Amino acid sequence: MEKKQEIYVLGHKNPDTDSICSAIAYADMKNRTEDGTFIPMRAGVVNEETEYVLTRFQVPAPAYLADVGTQVRDMDIHKTQGTRNNVSVKTAFNLMKDNGAVTLPITDDEGYLEGLITIGDIARSYMDAYDNTVIAAAKTQYRNIAETLNGEILVGDADAYFDKGKAVIGASNPDKMEEFIDDGDLVILGNRSEDHLCAVEQNASCIIIALGAKVSAVIQRFARENNCVIISTPYDTLTIAKLINQSIPVRHLMKTKNLITFRTDDFTDDIRDIMGKNRHRDFPVLDRQGKYVGTVSRRNLLNINKKQVILVDHNEKSQAVDNIQEAEIIEIIDHHRIGSLQTIQPVVFRNQPVGCTATIIYQLYDEKNLEILPDIAGLLCAAIISDTLMFRSPTCTAFDKMAAKELASIAGIQIEEFAAEMFKAGSNLENKSPEEIFYQDFKKFIVDDATFGVGQINSMSAEELQHIKDRLQPNIERECGRNGLQMVFFMLTNIMDESTELLLNGEGAAHLVTQAFEDAEITEGSCKLPGVVSRKKQLIPSFMRALQES
Helix, strand or coil, X not given: CCCCCEEEEECCCCCCHHHHHHHHHHHHHHHHHCCCEEEEEECCCCCHHHHHHHHHCCCCCCEECCECCCEHHHCCCECCCCECCCCEHHHHHHHHHHHCCCEEEEECCCCEEEEEXXXXXXXXXXXXXXXXXXXXXXXXXXXHHHHHCCCEEEECCCCCEECCCCEEECCCCHHHHHHHCCCCCEEEECCCHHHHHHHHHCXXXXXXXXXXXXXXXXXXXXXXXXXXEEEECCCCHHHHHHHHXXXXXXXXXXXXXXXXXXXXXXXXXXXXXXXXHCCCCCEEEECCCCEEEEEECHXXXXXXXXXXXXXXXXXXXXXXCECHHHCEEEEEEECCCCCCCCCCCCCEEEECCCCCHHHHHHHHHHHCCCCCCHHHHHHHHHHHHHHCCCCCCCCCCHHHHHXXXXXXXXXXXXXXXXXXXXXXXXXXXXXXXXXXXHCCCEEEEEECCEEEEEEEEEECCHHHHHHHHHHHHHHHHHHCCHHHCCEEEEEEEECCCCEXXXXXXXXXXXXXXXXXXXXXXXXXXXXXXECXXXXXXXXXXXXXXXXXXX
């Protein structure tokens, strides 16, 4: 059964509750209505508010996806089967021929890579044709010798090894043979019984009988008494001589050191140069456990399957997961301004002026006449409450309120009580460092030549916001200049008072604030902004107008 295409549904970096919950809900809806495997993912750490929501509705957090650049797993991996190190060179060659491969991985019983053998290694082994001890040096099993010669073992243990002596052809009369057959040799013989007897008497380890010639019961008994293996083959002496070196086990020829291997999660940008500098035809690929899965070659770089993604709650490149330009974006569901993302082909782009992406997804469930399950309803309701600051944000619409009430009914929650618990969990930052608090809900914006970032924390408690300010303010200056940020701002938003204290730092930051908000009075790196609670609908548009007019 062919595996369905995996499509990742994910929100922005430093994800908030809307970003996480919308990804989970939209993946649920797509999996129930369309062909494919839709997987919710996250591009950052789950914050305390979102963690509370996920725990409350017993929904696991999406897996972390830091980068959507193409990886080795996205390449067309050639599933060349690995083989054991005791198979013969002939068997290895046949496996390569059957699979159209020039490289054969050698693996152990558990699938871990032990070495590699190539067509070139086999070809070079034929240059050792003058070395008549190579079969013994390779510790070759008699089973391999018999199989290579399409023969039958008449006497002896197939699993025993030919591990000393040389391989010779007994083409002389017995008197002459006595001069060159030593203890432990392997002797290729014809149909003369006297030659068979002579080789056994000379303590040969093995005799190979050509053309399927008969071996008398007496000689077989004598060979058994002298621990001499007898192999009968239909091939003639010349063919035996040509084939016998192919019986040696591949472990004798395989490369085991300085192997160049890739992991399935390696990024293609990282392996491209390695493949270019090492002119191998094939490179083994290992999984996360280090087990062999197949091979790739340079030509596989030309036809890579890009990751398919659906973006929710953002359409700014600066907010998207790393290497978003290498992925195939197939849909965007968002409620923010049209940003900087570009796509190669037209995509489904649903963008509505509502207070929350979850509101749009609620609408999509309704359009498809699809039942919203209680846990999904709870997630969507939490997202709307979070993004609209319990309907106090100017981004909130009547449709947001209606959707939240309907979702709350399905989930079995009281909005006011639930919101208080959720916001309390989100503003409980005692165990977080100032840097973690700063980037918990932080977004980067690029307007003309200006690059700035804005973080935000919401709370129902003025005392709690003051405590966060005391911890955060010393960190603001350190963050400015990092990640290309010219200016940084942080919104400490009081949900009950519907106001924000804005912390700011960076060259031009104070001027930008006073241009955007004429009544703003900046004192010691902060100012009060009454009535301002929304980053998306109030702060960012005001900043953009000020930057464009300056």
